[in-house]
Ligand SMILES: Cc1ncc(C[n+]2csc(CCOP(=O)(O)OP(=O)(O)O)c2C)c(N)n1
């Protein structure tokens with residue numbers, strides 16, 4: 206570690222010497238929970254990269270594209286508790302390339318620290334390389350950004366940026382360090398001591414009392430959990446058991462409640478959810494929502510029915526009651542609030558075991574019927590339900606799955622059982638395709654002992670699939686299951702229903718073995734149901750190399766999600782446009 210610790214007072218560390226800005230950046234990053242940085246060096250960051258190459262604590266990783274670097278860094282924050290993903294990138298072009306990943310972190314509430322170089326500030330010249338106002342560029346997708354002016358600011362600004370990224374609603378932050386400040390040395394007297402962030406306890410006694418009262422009086426309570434609840438899933442399980450309440454999750458929060466718990470229902474609870482969830486919440490008269498913002502995906506395009514008795518816990522005060530009015534709002538960190546709610550329910554002696562048994566039996570029956578419906582949908586391609594069941598059987602409980610955005614995402618959500626917190630990561634609200642392949646690299650680097658798999662659509666794989674070369678170079682055992690259907694299916698299915706026609710969504714045939722050969726990955730093909738078990742076993746065999754698995758998937762049965770959201774969306778159209786849509790689809794059906 207770069208040390209400057211000759212003497213240390215309570216809040217300052219003595220440095221006392223000439224230091225380059227790059228040395229100071231390394232010094233600051235080494236004190237943060239940063240294990241890896243991602244980025245492609247350029248003339249504005251070479252001094253920084255030279256410093257990082259000497260670090261024993263931080264490993265600088267070269268991706269193929271800054272967007273991939275950002276997705277990989279995001280997955281570090283999501284899958285490694287307490288760690289923060291970090292980018293070290295060139296100004297302007299590096300930042301614009303990274304912006305999809307930065308945006309993903311922004312809308313999904315994921316901390317990310319972006320360090321970027323900047324043009325020289327010690328010369329008069331204009332029109333410098335990469336010369337652009339970066340703070341303006343990223344304004345809508347970061348919590349805050351800084352442009353450092355001098356050496357003494359570097360350590361305090363990076364510490365403050367980290368604190369901003371992880372506190373409140375977590376999110377991305379950006380620090381620009383002009384290249385002259387990085388390259389040249391200047392005297393620096395001291396630096397602040399780094400103090401880890403602890404969530405602050407809020408005084409919510411009155412709200413907690415009301416919440417307990419409402420929950421205990423409810424006849425049919427339900428629980429809805431999101432990513433904001435991912436670190437309190439044990440407490441949530443106990444609350445659900447005490448109340449005999451079914452639990453539904455968001456897409457991003459699929460891992461916030463174990464999929465094999467008998468009270469787990471599925472993603473969402475609208476008509477776009479699987480029957481176990483839709484039925485379990487049909488008579489819900491009190492909803493306890495934890496770490497959710499009631500966004501578009503998990504509500505099935507806002508098509509869910511939310512009872513008047515909504516108890517809403519979220520770290521964002523703005524999210525509470527934003528989409529559905531809350532009777533009781535508790536703004537704060539779920540890690541603080543949920544254990545206190547559980548303690549109060551326990552003290553009150555809440556026990557609904559008869560209700561619990563009834564609810565669990567209904568969920569089990571509905572889940573089994575839904576699985577059977579899928580199992581019986583057979584043709585000569587790979588059945589998604591049989592694939593996900595076998596994958597679950599072969600994977601350890603704590604395996605991490607990264608998914609992309611597409612039909613495969615919702616198939617995974619409906620048919621794969623996620624069992625542990627932070628074991629399922631998806632690009633949710635910014636909803637950027639191309640996420641899964643690089644995210645798996647970040648997840649594996651942060652969790653080298655754990656199995657990491659990726660479910661990725663063929664379209665998404667074409668965006669960032671060459672990032673598999675990074676996994677090859679780093680010797681990462683990752684199984685990339687490419688759902689090969691030749692289409693941008695999530696959209697083409699969405700076109701088929703209301704338009705009875707597809708446009709601009711056919712990919713054509715891609716020879717994935719050629720890509721595997723080009724990057725040096727293993728290639729496995731799964732063409733039909735009889736090849737599922739063997740193919741997955743081959744893909745998961747440790748070899749120090751990633752595997753690209755070409756899964757000839759059957760997309761002929763639509764997910765509940767797709768069917769549900771299309772119906773809900775059309776319902777909200779003005780009458781005139783609804784009639785136009787329906788008659789157009791009908792005419793096209795008749796005329797072809
Ligand atoms: C960057 C980006 N472009 C476009 C979209 C719109 N979109 C959402 S899902 C999807 C289809 C993805 O196709 P593929 O990766 O093949 O997955 P599939 O739906 O076939 O499983 C598209 C185009 C998006 N979410 N992100």
Ligand SMILES: [Mg+2]
Nearest residue numbers: 662663692694
């Ligand atoms: Mg596809």
